[in-house]
Amino acid sequence: xxxxxxxxxxxxxxxxxxxxxxxxxxxxxxxxxxxxxxxxxxxxxxxxxxxxxxxxxxxxxxxxxxxxxxxxxxxxxxxxxxxxxxxxxxxxxxx
Amino acid sequence: xxxxxxxxxxxxxxxxxxxxxxxxxxxxxxxxxxxxxxxxxxxxxxxxxxxxxxxxxxxxxxxxxxxxxxxxxxxxxxxxxxxxxxxxxxxxxxxxxxxxxxxxxxxxxxxxxxxxxxxxxxxxxxxxxxxxxxxxxxxxxxxxxxxxxxxxxxxxxxxxxxxxxxxxxxxxxxxxxxxxxxxxxxxxxxxxxxxxxxxxxxxxxxxxxxxxxxxxxxxxxxxxxxxxxxxxxxxxxxxxxxxxxxxxxxxxxxxxxxxxxxxxxxxxxxxxxxxxxxxxxxxxxxxxxxxxxxxxxxxxxxxxxxxxxxxxxxxxxxxxxxxxxxxxxxxxxxxxxxxxxxxxxxxxxxxxxxxxxxxxxxxxxxxxxxxxxxxxxxxxxxxxxxxxxxxxxxxxxxxxxx
Numbered sequence: 001x002x003x004x005x006x007x008x009x010x011x012x013x014x015x016x017x018x019x020x021x022x023x024x025x026x027x028x029x030x031x032x033x034x035x036x037x038x039x040x041x042x043x044x045x046x047x048x049x050x051x052x053x054x055x056x057x058x059x060x061x062x063x064x065x066x067x068x069x070x071x072x073x074x075x076x077x078x079x080x081x082x083x084x085x086x087x088x089x090x091x092x093x094x095x
Numbered sequence: 096x097x098x099x100x101x102x103x104x105x106x107x108x109x110x111x112x113x114x115x116x117x118x119x120x121x122x123x124x125x126x127x128x129x130x131x132x133x134x135x136x137x138x139x140x141x142x143x144x145x146x147x148x149x150x151x152x153x154x155x156x157x158x159x160x161x162x163x164x165x166x167x168x169x170x171x172x173x174x175x176x177x178x179x180x181x182x183x184x185x186x187x188x189x190x191x192x193x194x195x196x197x198x199x200x201x202x203x204x205x206x207x208x209x210x211x212x213x214x215x216x217x218x219x220x221x222x223x224x225x226x227x228x229x230x231x232x233x234x235x236x237x238x239x240x241x242x243x244x245x246x247x248x249x250x251x252x253x254x255x256x257x258x259x260x261x262x263x264x265x266x267x268x269x270x271x272x273x274x275x276x277x278x279x280x281x282x283x284x285x286x287x288x289x290x291x292x293x294x295x296x297x298x299x300x301x302x303x304x305x306x307x308x309x310x311x312x313x314x315x316x317x318x319x320x321x322x323x324x325x326x327x328x329x330x331x332x333x334x335x336x337x338x339x340x341x342x343x344x345x346x347x348x349x350x351x352x353x354x355x356x357x358x359x360x361x362x363x364x365x366x367x368x369x370x371x372x373x374x375x376x377x378x379x380x381x382x383x384x385x386x387x388x389x390x391x392x393x394x395x396x397x398x399x400x401x402x403x404x405x406x407x408x409x410x411x412x413x414x415x416x417x418x419x420x421x422x423x424x425x426x427x428x429x430x431x432x433x434x435x436x437x438x439x440x441x442x443x444x445x446x447x448x449x450x451x452x453x454x455x456x457x458x459x460x461x462x463x464x465x466x467x468x469x470x471x472x473x474x475x476x477x478x479x480x481x482x483x484x485x486x487x488x489x490x491x492x493x494x495x496x497x
Contacts, residue, residue, distance in 0.1 A: 001402055014404040018394040020348065037494075044437045044493040045344040048335030050397040073349075073395045076402075 003069055004081050008062060015061040021046055022054040022068045025088050050074055056084060098202055117282060118162075118289035123296050123318050127155045129476055130314060130323035132301050132337065134158025136167035136277075136462065137454055138329040139284035139295070140469020141476070143201075146291035148470070149477035154293045155323075156285075157316060159300035163281030166331045169399075169431035170462040171354050171386050173367055173378065175212045175272035176237045179228045182487030183440065184235040189484045190467030191237070191271060197466060203283030206276035206381065211366035213242065213250070215416075216265040221371055225267040232269070242266045250365055253419050261372035261415060272367065274378060280465060304341045304451065311341075311450035327452040327476050329468075332397075332432035334455035341448060345456070346437040346493050351396040351430040352388065352459050353405055357423035359383030373412035377420075385423055387413055391433065391459065400430045433459045443471050443481065443488040452476055453490070 001013035028038035050073055057067045066084035071077065088094040096102075096115055106113050129145060131138045134156050145151040158164075174194050176187035198205050216222045222241075229239035244256065247266050256263045285295055296318070303315040304326070313322035330337050338345055364379035374390035389409035392401040406428065413420045436442065436456030441464070443454050454472045457464060471482035481488070 012404070013394075013402065020395070040494045041344075044346040046335070046346070046348050047339075047344060048348055048395065049339075050336050050349075053395055055395065071394075074397050076396065076398055 001071075001076055001078065003057060003067065003078060005059065005062070005065075005067065006081055006083055007065070008059075011059070011062060013057075015059060016057040016067075017060045019056040019058060022056050022084075022087065023047075024056060025068075025084065025091060025093060027093075052079075098204075117286045118295050121155070121294035121296050123155065123157075123299060123316070123321050124153075124294065125320075126153075126313075126322040127294070128153040128323070129155075129325045129327065130321060131156045132314065132326065132328045133165075133330040134162045134285070134295060134297065135165045135329065135331060136163075136281050136284065136465040137331065137457075137468045137472065138327075139281060139288055140465050141327060141329060141454070141472040142293045142295075143284050143288040143291065144470045144473035145477060146288060146293055149473050151473075151477055152292070154288075155321065156288065156293060156295045157299045157301060157314070157321070158295070158297045161297050162285050162295060163278050166431050166433075166461060167281045167465070168278055169354070169429060170277055171376075171378065171388055172274040172277050172380075172462065173212065173272070173376075174207070174275050174463040175269055175367070176463075177212065177214065177228065177232055177239065177267070177269045177272065179231050184231055184237065186467055186471070186484040186488075187464065188232075188235050188237045189470070190464050193466035193470065194275065195271070197280075197283070201283040201287045203279065203286060204276075205279040205283050207273065208275070208381075209271050209273040211268055211270040212272035212369070213247065213366060214267045214369045215247075215254075215263055215371045216267065217261045217263060217372045219264070222265055229267050238269055238271050240268045240270065242268050251368065253363070254368075254417055255415065258415060261370075274367070277462060284469070301337065301340070304448075306341065306448055306451075309447075309449055311448050323450075325450050325452065325476055327454065327472060329454040329472065331434055331455060331457055331461050334434045334453075338453065341446070341451060343446060346442075346490075347434045347456050348395055349397055349432050350391045350393065350435050351398060351401045352391045352433045353401040353409070353428060353430045354386065354388040355406075355409070355428045356380065356387075356426050357385040357420075358426050360385065360423060368416075370412055370416045373415065375409060375412035375416060377413065377417070384426060385420065387420075391435070397432055398430065399432060433457070433461075437493060441468070441488050442490055443468065443475060443485045444490045445475070445479070446490070
């Protein structure tokens with residue numbers, strides 16, 4: 001797989017490590033009344049779709065940036081690559 | 096029809112005209128007591144033990160394609176019970192004991208070969224860990240033996256014993272471990288279940304669950320609605336997709352695991368070996384091919400094929416352990432989809448929906464578990480209580496942080 005890094009261009013996926021579903025950006029509020037249940041869902045439960053999947057990749061052997069990669073889990077086709085920082089800020093996180 | 100040497104001779108002398116199909120091609124009935132989704136090893140074993148050991152009637156196995164066409168036909172055939180933890184070892188040892196009696200029980204040749212497994216040791220710390228594991232195995236009624244380098248040299252003289260980074264310092268052997276013909280396991284269980292009256296319905300994909308007031312009433316399929324008092328799901332590699340139809344999210348990610356087989360060679364490997372320093376294991380099939388594999392690719396996938404960087408990684412590890420592997424030509428490589436649970440252990444449990452039961456999350460180790468998984472799932476479906484050896488495989492262990 002080739003990941004088209006927004007800053008560095010096309011890079012082999014072997015340079016990256018994989019974390020998982022991009023919903024991991026949405027870390028729950030640890031002070032909420034429902035925190036225990038929220039963190040159980042956040043840590044353990046996954047949509048695990050067959051098809052389009054937004055996921056977090058870390059450019060460990062490169063510029064060490066986090067990316068949000070939109071990839072099809074049935075075909076491995078990558079259709080979109082974003083900086084995770086931009087995705088997180090757009091969701092009001094990482095301030 | 097019972098199989099025997101006498102029967103084989105009789106058929107050989109009469110032109111092999113007396114053989115009958117191994118199981119009926121059943122059509123779905125409108126209602127069953129128990130419906131099992133998934134005509135693989137675990138689903139068929141579940142149906143077999145439900146009928147034979149737990150006296151259940153009116154059972155159907157629904158398979159979206161053909162019997163044995165999923166992960167039971169894509170694994171690398173190893174059976175063993177060399178686990179450490181109390182929640183695991185009794186279950187896998189129960190499974191190995193069922194394997195040992197399986198062919199007589201099913202009256203079917205599954206080519207079970209107890210040629211032994213050897214986990215190689217490369218450091219003093221690893222030896223300590225494997226001694227502890229071996230003791231845990233023995234305490235749970237399994238067999239384990241620590242082998243010296245001299246003993247291993249006699250069995251596997253071609254290994255790279257003096258590798259500068261990963262010298263071989265010993266090994267933990269389980270002599271009762273080995274291999275089984277994976278397809279024949281599915282066929283044998285299918286035949287056994289069929290002979291107990293189970294309907295095995297192929298080309299019948301489940302498209303949804305009918306759930307009313309928190310109770311599962313049956314399944315919608317490509318061959319119409321099938322009512323059932325209880326529905327058991329055993330669909331390794333498709334667990335997330337199937338349970339999403341019941342609006343369940345699972346503690347599971349589906350990944351691709353690759354496997355490889357070389358051209359046929361003369362017998363060189365007496366048993367199964369695993370490399371203790373990298374992800375690599377190898378066996379020789381009865382046809383002579385070196386069957387080997389390693390780690391999962393490491394990203395979500397339903398593609399049943401992996402990427403070349405993992406091929407390189409596994410072949411590097413293989414070359415480090417047994418350099419002669421480099422002279423063998425690769426015949427085939429393939430990928431299978433493994434449902435990776437969040438703690439590496441499986442789930443055999445009820446769901447929050449009454450009448451809906453789940454068996455899955457076997458990671459890359461489901462094949463060896465086939466008999467015990469079927470037995471334990473049948474126990475759960477028949478009695479609504481977990482089998483003693485599978486009591487730790489609950490959904491709620493994550494929520495309760497066990």
